[in-house]
Amino acid sequence: MTPDDQADRGAAAGLNAGPRVGRSPGLSADSDPGSRDRLSGNIWLNNCAELRRAYAQRAQSVAGYVRFEVVTRELLASLGQPPQRVLDIGGGSGIQAVSLARVGHEVVIVDPDERMLADARTLAAKELGSMRTLVSTVPGRGEDAPALVAGDFDLVCCHSVLMYTSDPSELLGAVAEMARPRGSVSILGLNRHALAMRYGLRGAFRHALTAMQQGTVCTDDEIPVRADYPEDIDDTMRAAGLQSHGWSGVRIFSDHLDDAPYESLGPKLHDLCELEWHARQVDPYRRVARLFHWMGQST
DSSP states (O other), X not given: OOHHHHHHHHHHHTTOSSOOOTTSOOOOTTSOHHHHHHTSSBHHHHTHHHHHHHHHHHHTBHHHHXXXXXXXXXXXXXXXXXXXXXXXXXXXXXXXXXXHHTTTOEEEEEESOHHHHHHHHHHHHTSOGGGGGXXXXXXXXXXXXXXXXXXXXXXXXXXXXXXXXXXXXXXXXXXXXXXXXXXXXXXXXXXXXXXXXXXXXXXXXXXXXXXXXXSEEEOTTOOEEEOBOHHHHHHHHHHTTEEEEEEEEESSSSGGGTTOBGGGGTXXXXXXXXXXXXXXXXXXXXXXOSEEEEXXXXX
């Protein structure tokens, strides 16, 4: 971590009213008890119906399109010639898996939500020829992946999962374990550096202040989810024996567009994706991104 990274993280931490909890900040000590209870265990499984609906809507939005476009581009740059073996922990409805299968990679999705896995199989079945057979699904928690599937994957993805766990340490350990030597690891999570940005731009200033103080935000269904500092994830994965390739910002210029369908931008959508791609590793832009994308390599 550079001195600038340490200084920036320290400045951001100084704005928090409550203490940071370990490497992965949760709610502050003075947080609402009801929110604390709703953040315990697996947040997705405790609220799966509401979160499925929100996920499906966001995936078809401008922000959702940008997320998959930018992240997939980074993943393909890290993979060798197909077929490579990919594990997608918490792969949900299969959008990421299918995008990798389209170029010939073999993807296994591990997810505890059977309904989402069914959606992933349906999506894969729409592909042409042998591509539809390149995506397989395994029901189960990401934390249990080492016991569910054989390891030594060329790429292990854990995207938009950390936010639904009260303590991500066990999950991150499983992610690190599943990559083969010199295999890649990809983690996508809520960026705590910029957690208040969406609320602030919408004029919801009290919610923005709470997000800064507590390190959590609420979905549109008022379900609290948590965020991480990318530097903390970097520290954790380095401690697990991985070599860090750093992190990028995702949804820098698109997060404020709410859930507008991506088709509504027309030809501007390409320009937006190119802008996001070129700004993703440039400060200060990446620090105000809604999501961080950390990548590393097993040693």
